[in-house]
Amino acid sequence: MFCRNIYVENFRNIASADVEFCEGVNVLIGDNAQGKTNLVEAIYTTALGKSFRQGSDKDIIKFGEEYCFVKNKYFDGLRDSEISMRIFSDRRPKRVEQNNMRISRTSEMVGSFKIVIFCPEHLSLIKEGPALRRGFLDVAISQIRPLYLKALQRYGNILKQRNALIKTGEEDRATFDATIDLFSEQLAHEAAIITNYRVNYIKDLKKHVGTCFCDMMGDSEIPTLEYLSSSKLSEDECFDISACEKAYRELYSSRHDREIGAGATLWGIHKDDIEIYLNRNRARFFASQGQQRSLSLALKLAEGEIIKSECGDYPVFLFDDVLSELDAGRRAYLLSSIKDKQVILTCCEKNDIAADKLIHVKGGVFS
Ligand SMILES: Nc1ncnc2c1ncn2[C@@H]1O[C@H](COP(=O)(O)OP(=O)(O)OP(=O)(O)O)[C@@H](O)[C@H]1O
């Protein structure tokens, strides 16, 4: 899979740009605040339907403009395709098209154009809080399992309703008691489905992370991963969807007072985590800074390997500002491992990267 061309209008500081990419290593080079990450973000939105940055869709519209537009022309491994998205500053919903056909739900485009993104915040994947690791899983699985994203959206909606009911529990216990089971059952059902996708994904991830990490660091230390489910089931038990659903139903039905006290749903896939070990020690406590970075990089490369083994083709790798954060050994490994893939990376200064295409970025203009 590779991106041939990105066309954007009014995307953050980019008034208009039409950028061609080659199949190998594309380097966007420029000073700070010129628009490098903005272009990476534009590519990302055509894969995931939304930005990787915090904020609303409308934030990506150039200040003072009424819309923004991005079109990605890419080769999907079999044929040429294109995806475009137009976001309006008024109340109109965003308009997504694939090969000139309107797509009504953004979730339906996810998985068509596949990416792996590695940006500075991912360097903390190991030691940061669980939300970052859940986000990693959600993006990775959504791109290869369309039903996963649908289940996540259903889960999010039910969770919102269940939390709203919990908040009224103290004032109106009768309504709470009469209604809560309905939401609990639906939530347990979706939680079990999502958990099952996640533990299956982690099974694959373990294999690939081990290989990438050992290639990078030598065989001295072995990484492994474990899914921590708030259902209290072990990772192995989570492969059984009905056991997982049952565990969640029991949690949801037996601890109403605690949830009302907390004002929110206390168990579910929104609380889960991945524990990452190095030689059986928890990496976030025991691994060195360098090892944690290498593990993060191994996770990202593994994400790409899984896409390749599932879909037959590598995704496009987007590396935003991370090369300067890696030491020479890690950088050399990264650069050798991306040889046969399309990479779009950003940096501020000239460095040791052998670029197949160098694109200069200044004031939102690409040359
Ligand atoms: N909605 C917007 N409209 C106009 N400009 C914006 C908008 N959102 C962000 N910007 C501006 O875009 C500029 C470029 O941002 P970008 O993150 O792409 O920089 P960069 O080249 O990646 O820099 P760095 O090397 O520091 O990461 C910033 O100055 C930012 O203020």
Ligand SMILES: [Mg+2]
């Ligand atoms: Mg940047």
